[in-house]
Amino acid sequence: MTFTKNEVWECYQFARQMRGKHNRSMIMDRDDWEIFRDDLRGKLGEIALRNYIMKNIPNANIESNIDFSVTPLGQWDITDLIVNGKYINVKSVKGNSRFLLIETKRYDPDGSYAYRNNDGMPVRVDAYVLVRVTIEPEIDCMDMNYKNVEEFRCSKGGRSIEAEILGGISHDEFWRKKHFAPKNMKCNYANLSAVCKGETVEMIYEGSKTARLQRDNYVLDSRTELKDIREIL
Numbered sequence: 702m703t704f705t706k707n708e709v710w711e712c713y714q715f716a717r718q719m720r721g722k723h724n725r726s727m728i729m730d731r732d733d734w735e736i737f738r739d740d741l742r743g744k745l746g747e748i749a750l751r752n753y754i755m756k757n758i759p760n761a762n763i764e765s766n767i768d769f770s771v772t773p774l775g776q777w778d779i780t781d782l783i784v785n786g787k788y789i790n791v792k793s794v795k796g797n798s799r800f801l802l803i804e805t806k807r808y809d810p811d812g813s814y815a816y817r818n819n820d821g822m823p824v825r826v827d828a829y830v831l832v833r834v835t836i837e838p839e840i841d842c843m844d845m846n847y848k849n850v851e852e853f854r855c856s857k858g859g860r861s862i863e864a865e866i867l868g869g870i871s872h873d874e875f876w877r878k879k880h881f882a883p884k885n886m887k888c889n890y891a892n893l894s895a896v897c898k899g900e901t902v903e904m905i906y907e908g909s910k911t912a913r914l915q916r917d918n919y920v921l922d923s924r925t926e927l928k929d930i931r932e933i934l
Contacts, residue, residue, distance in 0.1 A: 707850075709854070713741060713850070715769045716744065745834045750781075789830055792829055794832070796837070801829060801922075801923060803919050831867040834862070835864070835865075867923040880921065888914050893920055
């Protein structure tokens, strides 16, 4: 799937406005530009899922709009999308990824979320959908200050942005099937696959932050453990 210019620019402006208003250390220790990159990819993933549902699942009832509101630090969005009465949490990953990874500290021992929404109510997630958002060339620290969408699209010799729905899973099934990926594990395909198969993994304590998991995570492999999203809506 591709995006319109307006969709790209709306996500770009949202990500830029959210700088300084996100937890720097929830996923890993991140600089401002990395938070911008992740917010841009995340919001594009939400739009990709909405557009996919509208085009391919005509009987689905999308009950919420994409939320572009900018919330203060410490507040959480109520949900990404509500479809057929189900609260969907969209997880967006970069172009060479296929694993659903969620930090363990988001949850209480019973699988409920350990924090509350910005309306003070408990977080509700009925299902997760994994979306691969490929941005080529990838976002870097020089990409936060374009004046319009054409500047952004033409930067670095011309950018392409595409998305693919990798699958979904209900929260209850996620909680039953989840595998544990420990902090400081070497973060590559071989290790993440090994975790999902219950095999021994390679640990790494040095190197760049992207070479290892900086937080304990739960993980599922989209190729073998996620379902067609029609099955969860």
